[in-house]
Amino acid sequence: MHYSVYVGVAFAALFGVAGPFLARRLAPAVAAWLLSVGALIAAASGLASVGLLAMTIVGQNSSLAAAGHWSSSTLRRADPVHLPVAITALALFAFGIGRCAWVLVQRWRAIRAAHRMNRALSDTGTDLVVLGDEAPDAYAVPGRPGRIFVTKGMLALLSRDECRVMLAHERSHLRHRHHLHRTAVTVATALNPLLAPLPRAQSWVTERWADEDAARICDRALVASALSRAANAARPAPRPAAALSMSGGAVDSRVAAMATEPPRLGWVMLGIALTLLVLSVLGTLDGVTDEAHLFHVALLGHAHLGHLRRVFRAGR
Amino acid sequence: MTAHPRRGPGELEADVLATLWRSHEPMSPGQVRDALDAGLAYTTVMTILSRLHEKGSVTRQRAGRAFVYTPAFAQAELAASQMRALLDRGDDRDEILARFVGSLSKRDERTLASLLRRPARPRRS
Numbered sequence: 029m030h031y032s033v034y035v036g037v038a039f040a041a042l043f044g045v046a047g048p049f050l051a052r053r054l055a056p057a058v059a060a061w062l063l064s065v066g067a068l069i070a071a072a073s074g075l076a077s078v079g080l081l082a083m084t085i086v087g088q089n090s091s092l093a094a095a096g097h098w099s100s101s102t103l104r105r106a107d108p109v110h111l112p113v114a115i116t117a118l119a120l121f122a123f124g125i126g127r128c129a130w131v132l133v134q135r136w137r138a139i140r141a142a143h144r145m146n147r148a149l150s151d152t153g154t155d156l157v158v159l160g161d162e163a164p165d166a167y168a169v170p171g172r173p174g175r176i177f178v179t180k181g182m183l184a185l186l187s188r189d190e191c192r193v194m195l196a197h198e199r200s201h202l203r204h205r206h207h208l209h210r211t212a213v214t215v216a217t218a219l220n221p222l223l224a225p226l227p228r229a230q231s232w233v234t235e236r237w238a239d240e241d242a243a244r245i246c247d248r249a250l251v252a253s254a255l256s257r258a259a260n261a262a263r264p265a266p267r268p269a270a271a272l273s274m275s276g277g278a279v280d281s282r283v284a285a286m287a288t289e290p291p292r293l294g295w296v297m298l299g300i301a302l303t304l305l306v307l308s309v310l311g312t313l314d315g316v317t318d319e320a321h322l323f324h325v326a327l328l329g330h331a332h333l334g335h336l337r338r339v340f341r342a343g344r
Numbered sequence: 345m346t347a348h349p350r351r352g353p354g355e356l357e358a359d360v361l362a363t364l365w366r367s368h369e370p371m372s373p374g375q376v377r378d379a380l381d382a383g384l385a386y387t388t389v390m391t392i393l394s395r396l397h398e399k400g401s402v403t404r405q406r407a408g409r410a411f412v413y414t415p416a417f418a419q420a421e422l423a424a425s426q427m428r429a430l431l432d433r434g435d436d437r438d439e440i441l442a443r444f445v446g447s448l449s450k451r452d453e454r455t456l457a458s459l460l461r462r463p464a465r466p467r468r469s
Binding site: 160 | 354355357358359360361362363365366379381395396398399400401415417
């Protein structure tokens, strides 16, 4: 096995490190899609690479080799992967799958609870639910339909126009299903721990996306003032785990972003990110070819051994 | 800020409801329209308010010739649904109910008793 399999892992890791940096320089909607789809690709590619390394040791199991008609001894001799590396890869593979299953169950439960909460409320003629608390708080709860929960305290705190900004922001979370974008990145990180910087970046990017959507109905200065006022005063109470909130995540940098022009797409950054992903996938695919070759040799070895045995028996 | 061309369903309703909540007094449709400042027709505001009233999101009283509107909590419904969910999740409904009733104040007990004596109402499933 050559180095291509490590190349796949390396570029997946590079996407994890560079992802947040690149995402901050893209239009938020593009960045969110890049992070969620890119994280899943990088995770799949990383997992496949680790799986390929693990296969070399799993394939040496004699009963498995007999069932697959390849030669475990030829595989052992031809295998360029060191034993500790292969064992580590096997452990990482199992750990990744296990952690991913756990995270999936957690997220599924959280989203199901949010849906159930929305279903329990009857049709009130609007997507706004006002809670009686005096402590300012506002959040969006995904569901069919999703709803925006706002406390009396928050409504009293914001001006009329800031209030509309807040509603537009939370509505953007619901309309574009930001909870699913965040789930995608969380699941990818569970599969591949090298992507650990991505979930925080995705939270920030989805908040920015909602900010930009709010800025479509009014001027950017108003969004900035609504943001800083809501975030400074917010006293978050217990809420559903799948809820998204305007006061969540790096408010200062979001207020600063509102002071500048709306972001442009950012072709260069997108190009860099996509290149990393393509290289990661290519590395992994090349690794698959190497591995196929390795097992092909082992299959030939098995056939060759069988031939020798037959010749030996005939000669006797 | 003036009229906005695109609004999704329920969005105008949310703005009207938020306006009512921000006010400390009941509002007439005309007052709501002025407070919204969104270039809406009086009849539009009127329609939204009566829809919200139908759905139980606002209450109204007669003031002279017109109605004035006050926002109502959806929270009572939310709390009730959470209590139902707890009951459904518990293994022993009778035990949960017994403990719940045991923890009520005299006033709550009287309310509960009078609610139960009422003829059966249509129930949402």
